[in-house]
Amino acid sequence: MFNFIKKNLFFSKKSNLYFLGLLYSLILTCLSFFITFYTIFSNKKTYIILILFLTIQFMVHILYFLHIKKIKNLKWNLIISIFSLLIIVIIIFGSIWIMYNLHSNLLQS
Template sequence: MKNDISHNNILNKEIKFYIIGFFISFILTIIPFILVIKKKYFYSKNFLLIVLVLSACLQILVHLKYFLHLNFSKKNYWNLIFLIFSIIVIFIIILGSVWIMWNLHHNLSNY
């Protein structure tokens, strides 16, 4: 009986955690969507770009915390190291590809 109560309590906390993450993600999606729809009425392109990038970065952090349960505890240390390593590899691939394409464009544009 006592285990059932503690299990339900833990389950309720997890559900609340997911619901909070869902609503924050929903808000971080709706705000840029509305701004893009109404951009010709109120906002400059620079402001819109800043809000879009900021919203995307915040949404990545929300997903990492609320849905992937990543934090800086010792329990998640290796998961965090793997995530940082993956981000570094992705940046190397993307920046290397852009660098190669720019060099190809620069070297072949003379012909």
């Protein structure tokens, strides 16, 4: 199936890579929601599986959307990787901070 998508779905190779990245991201996201919604595994196993899916999806985004594998200068690879990790850390800790403040502010009354 993926060979068909790579060869016949779009006209340019760049469009094929974007579509494959989107397809992989959607599959990983749907699997993550399915595992957490239906509580198939125990909490510890669910956390481990979700961290695994997070890591795989991060790699998919780096390879298919940021095109780090195509940049020949290692300095730019490092800068892009550090910036991506910085954005992820800001989003994660910002979300935790907002949820903590909402929780503490809603329970005060």
